[in-house]
Amino acid sequence: MTIEAHEYVxxxxxxxxxxxxxxxxxVLYTVAAGADLGSDWHVKGKLDFGFGGDGHMxxxxxxxxxxxxxxxxxxxxxxxxxxxxxxxxxxxxxxxxRNVFADERSTVSFGGGIKYSQVxxxxxxxxxxxxxxxxxxxxxxxxxxxxxxxxxxNIPTLFLGFDxxxxxxxxxxxGGVKGGMTVGxxxxxxxxxxxTRSLGDMKAAPVLMLNAAIDYRLTETASIYLAGNFENVFxxxxxxxxTDTSTGIATLYRDxxxxxxxxxxxxxxxxxxx
Numbered sequence: 001m002t003i004e005a006h007e008y009v010x011x012x013x014x015x016x017x018x019x020x021x022x023x024x025x026x027v028l029y030t031v032a033a034g035a036d037l038g039s040d041w042h043v044k045g046k047l048d049f050g051f052g053g054d055g056h057m058x059x060x061x062x063x064x065x066x067x068x069x070x071x072x073x074x075x076x077x078x079x080x081x082x083x084x085x086x087x088x089x090x091x092x093x094x095x096x097x098r099n100v101f102a103d104e105r106s107t108v109s110f111g112g113g114i115k116y117s118q119v120x121x122x123x124x125x126x127x128x129x130x131x132x133x134x135x136x137x138x139x140x141x142x143x144x145x146x147x148x149x150x151x152x153x154n155i156p157t158l159f160l161g162f163d164x165x166x167x168x169x170x171x172x173x174x175g176g177v178k179g180g181m182t183v184g185x186x187x188x189x190x191x192x193x194x195x196t197r198s199l200g201d202m203k204a205a206p207v208l209m210l211n212a213a214i215d216y217r218l219t220e221t222a223s224i225y226l227a228g229n230f231e232n233v234f235x236x237x238x239x240x241x242x243t244d245t246s247t248g249i250a251t252l253y254r255d256x257x258x259x260x261x262x263x264x265x266x267x268x269x270x271x272x273x274x
Contacts (some may be wrong), residue, residue, distance in 0.1 A: 001026040001050055001265035003089055003119060005153055007189060008258030009198070009240065011196070015070055018060045019189075021121050021151055023086040026053035028265055040099040043110070057084040057123045059149070066131035076136070081126035081148065089263075091117040097163065106166040112159060120152040142193075150190040153261055155233060156183040157207050172223075175212040182233060183208055184228030185259045195246040200257030202238035207231070221274060227267045235260035 002024050009017035034044035059079045063066075066076035095109020124147050130138040142148060159179025187200040187261065213227035240257035243250040 001028040023053040023055040026050040050089040055084035057081040076131040079128040081123035083124040087120040108164040115157040117155040170217040172215040178209040206234035233261040
């Protein structure tokens with residue numbers, strides 16, 4: 001699994017900061033179950049847990065007076081953190097649907113549900129280039145193992161969509177497309193070295209979810225499968241509360257936060273029916 005999250009801070013219409021969080025090769029554990037309710041209705045649920053992987057984070061700042069422009073190359077300050085560790089990824093989904101077409105080989109269903117996702121990283125060590133009295137004049141290293149930033153996103157989502165499948169002898173092809181909206185994205189950023197905690201409260205954002213799978217039946221009740229999933233939570237802005245953790249003084253900045261989120265996964269597994 002690959003997980004990406006982007007964290008933003010704005011000064012008016014200008015971007016003041018962007019942190020790009022990413023983990024590749026995350027090991028994903030999934031538990032899923034479903035039930036036929038009769039009269040073409042069904043329910044299904046899924047829990048995903050992700051750990052490990054190869055993480056990376058880059059923190060960009062555009063300080064007025066030093067930034068060249070608002071492009072990704074026009075930053076005034078940048079730190080790179082190759083030792084970025086995914087603490088965990090969790091996602092839980094519950095969906096209810098109804099078949100709108102069904103024959104001996106194929107089905108198409110329409111449904112909706114809720115999904116809640118949470119992800120958290122820690123960034124340690126790294127290198128930096130800051131503009132401190134001059135343009136990109138302060139260059140240095142952050143000690144290995146020193147925790148610099150912790151970032152967490154909480155994403156509740158409501159969605160609707162279609163799923164379909166068709167069988168050819170022992171082989172079943174299936175897929176789905178769903179769209180929805182987040183019930184806001186809450187994120188938390190702890191800058192440990194500057195004693196700053198930032199809480200973002202984003203407005204509702206569009207969500208797109210795609211899935212496809214190939215399932216090969218070994219017996220009447222068991223099969224092996226290969227599945228791919230994609231989710232994109234589009235960028236949205238919201239309010240930012242910044243707290244000096246050494247004094248407890250908090251300041252609210254309207255429409256100064258932003259966040260987005262994306263996952264891509266490939267799964268191989270064994271499926272059973274009873």
